[in-house]
Amino acid sequence: MSSPALSSPTMEGGLRQMAPVQLRAALANFLPKGASAAEQTRAIEAGLRSPVGQGMRDTMARWIVDEIVPVERLVPPAYIKWRPPVRDAMMFVVARLSPARLAPKLLEQLELPLDTSAEVRLLRLIAKVPGLQKLGQVIARNQHLRPALRNALERLENGIRDVRPEDVVAIIRRELGPRVEKYGVKIAPTILSEASVSAVVRFTWRNPESGKRERGVFKVLKPHIPEYFAEDMDYLQGLAQYFSDRQHNYGFPAKLLPDTFKKVQRLLRHEVNFAREQKTLVEAWSLYRSMRGVRVPRLIQPLCTPRLTALTEERGIKVTNAAARLPVARRRKVAEQLIEALVAVPLLSAQQDAIFHGDPHAGNLLYNNRTGELTIIDWALRERLSRDQRRHLALLFLMVTLRDPVGTCNEVLALSQQHIRSNSPRGRMVGEFITHFLGELPVMRLSSGVDAMLLLERLAMKGVKFPGPLIMLSKVMFTLDGILGDIGGPDSGLGFAIARHVAEHWITNRKEFRSPLKTRDWVTLQCSALLYTGRLWLQCEQAILDRLLPAGTTSPFAPAQ
Numbered sequence: 001m002s003s004p005a006l007s008s009p010t011m012e013g014g015l016r017q018m019a020p021v022q023l024r025a026a027l028a029n030f031l032p033k034g035a036s037a038a039e040q041t042r043a044i045e046a047g048l049r050s051p052v053g054q055g056m057r058d059t060m061a062r063w064i065v066d067e068i069v070p071v072e073r074l075v076p077p078a079y080i081k082w083r084p085p086v087r088d089a090m091m092f093v094v095a096r097l098s099p100a101r102l103a104p105k106l107l108e109q110l111e112l113p114l115d116t117s118a119e120v121r122l123l124r125l126i127a128k129v130p131g132l133q134k135l136g137q138v139i140a141r142n143q144h145l146r147p148a149l150r151n152a153l154e155r156l157e158n159g160i161r162d163v164r165p166e167d168v169v170a171i172i173r174r175e176l177g178p179r180v181e182k183y184g185v186k187i188a189p190t191i192l193s194e195a196s197v198s199a200v201v202r203f204t205w206r207n208p209e210s211g212k213r214e215r216g217v218f219k220v221l222k223p224h225i226p227e228y229f230a231e232d233m234d235y236l237q238g239l240a241q242y243f244s245d246r247q248h249n250y251g252f253p254a255k256l257l258p259d260t261f262k263k264v265q266r267l268l269r270h271e272v273n274f275a276r277e278q279k280t281l282v283e284a285w286s287l288y289r290s291m292r293g294v295r296v297p298r299l300i301q302p303l304c305t306p307r308l309t310a311l312t313e314e315r316g317i318k319v320t321n322a323a324a325r326l327p328v329a330r331r332r333k334v335a336e337q338l339i340e341a342l343v344a345v346p347l348l349s350a351q352q353d354a355i356f357h358g359d360p361h362a363g364n365l366l367y368n369n370r371t372g373e374l375t376i377i378d379w380a381l382r383e384r385l386s387r388d389q390r391r392h393l394a395l396l397f398l399m400v401t402l403r404d405p406v407g408t409c410n411e412v413l414a415l416s417q418q419h420i421r422s423n424s425p426r427g428r429m430v431g432e433f434i435t436h437f438l439g440e441l442p443v444m445r446l447s448s449g450v451d452a453m454l455l456l457e458r459l460a461m462k463g464v465k466f467p468g469p470l471i472m473l474s475k476v477m478f479t480l481d482g483i484l485g486d487i488g489g490p491d492s493g494l495g496f497a498i499a500r501h502v503a504e505h506w507i508t509n510r511k512e513f514r515s516p517l518k519t520r521d522w523v524t525l526q527c528s529a530l531l532y533t534g535r536l537w538l539q540c541e542q543a544i545l546d547r548l549l550p551a552g553t554t555s556p557f558a559p560a561q
């Protein structure tokens with residue numbers, strides 16, 4: 001039901017010029033008096049679809065960014081640079097969201113009490129908009145943000161309430177059908193955690209194999225996701241393009257903004273793919289089964305469907321919170337477990353194509369302080385690297401550690417997707433770039449895996465192409481580096497001294513290391529050299545070295561077996 005007032009030709013121009021306050025009054029007047037919420041929503045929807053719809057959207061978008069959730073309030077002064085892109089991104093989405101999704105949000109904002117906080121208004125605005133919720137989450141996990149902003153964004157993340165517990169229970173019952181009876185499934189009446197795409201609830205069931213009642217969690221695809229998914233992917237794609245076209249306007253590194261939107265898209269695409277995560281969980285479980293102190297939840301296959309994943313319930317809390325309660329010596333152990341589990345295990349795996357966790361932020365790493373076990377959850381995002389790629393990668397870490405420009409260049413060229421010969425002009429450009437890069441690294445710090453990854457990123461910016469999984473691994477290393485930094489710990493020069501000793505040994509015995517991956521210990525050592533940057537890591541390094549090279553060992557690298 002379209003209102004005559006809205007379709008008048010002068011209306012469009014009028015709308016565009018209207019100040020937000022006037023818009024609010026105009027809208028309130030325009031809405032049919034005494035109508036139900038559904039009727040009012042339909043009226044707004046009709047307005048959005050009418051010829052003046054675009055003008056209405058533009059004004060509303062301004063109303064939102066200037067009044068409802070003012071960007072100045074949302075983005076603190078320390079991040080002033082972020083205000084323009086945040087403002088533009090919000091306008092972009094409001095300009096594109098389908099009328100059916102936008103209309104109820106506008107009505108809701110009109111009806112919220114005037115003194116409602118910006119935070120609450122924002123939460124309502126992004127309710128059931130998985131693309132924006134996910135975006136908030138990705139930014140919240142950026143290690144470079146100041147703690148205050150990170151906390152604020154985390155509150156946002158924890159504030160998602162798109163589904164009611166009873167609806168989630170109903171979905172589970174519908175998905176399982178007769179299996180509820182068959183396995184004696186009892187579902188908890190509360191939601192354990194809710195994120196953009198899924199909600200998690202606890203349950204118990206009778207496991208016919210053990211004959212016992214066991215605990216598990218269901219990860220449930222939220223009901224609106226299938227309907228909204230395509231639209232969210234569309235505007236994220238649009239945002240990536242928009243910011244890629246205007247990358248010079250905002251004063252950020254060229255690809256930062258488009259890459260952020262692409263990451264959000266990738267996360268969403270994989271998170272809705274429950275079947276894929278279920279397969280990955282099985283694979284990951286077997287990859288880690290023999291590793292003590294590291295767990296992956298076990299898939300409860302008989303209770304899984306394409307919209308429902310059933311897993312064993314694991315104990316533990318977010319690793320950074322857990323570590324904060326531990327004495328320094330135990331924090332070191334946690335850091336060591338993290339590096340071994342997330343980098344060393346996949347890098348050393350004997351499989352042809354080994355998987356690695358693609359999103360190991362602290363919330364996906366549960367730590368149990370009582371048992372000292374680390375559980376890696378949330379396997380929606382994973383990648384694979386071939387044996388050959390991993391071999392070159394290990395060598396790259398070594399070569400960067402050794403500041404060896406020729407060796408580094410060889411490994412970079414081997415890892416690149418193009419066939420660049422080292423004596424071609426392009427090959428020489430890469431060589432010079434590397435020499436310069438290595439020369440700039442601080443002398444007194446043995447280089448870390450993060451330096452090698454930084455090198456790959458810089459080269460990628462120069463147009464050298466690397467396989468996607470490698471790029472993802474570099475992101476994983478940065479994330480891990482940030483977590484190690486959060487876990488924290490005192491400095492120690494000892495690990496550094498040992499690492500330098502090892503490096504010197506490598507330099508003088510270069511030939512032996514040409515086929516390093518034949519020796520498992522060698523690679524483990526190399527992995528241990530990956531992440532020095534966290535101050536804490538120096539000590540982990542020592543712990544791993546002590547285990548592999550007990551005192552008295554003279555030639556740790558003597559003949560490869």
Ligand SMILES: Nc1ncnc2c1ncn2[C@@H]1O[C@H](COP(=O)(O)OP(=O)(O)O)[C@@H](O)[C@H]1O
Nearest residue numbers: 193195198200217297311312313314363377378
């Ligand atoms: N196997 C499990 N055992 C215990 N808690 C779990 C388990 N799987 C998930 N959770 C809880 O649910 C939350 C969300 O699960 P996760 O798999 O990370 O999905 P997403 O981050 O996509 O919502 C986790 O942070 C954790 O608190």
Ligand SMILES: [Mg+2]
Nearest residue numbers: 363364377378
């Ligand atoms: Mg998660």
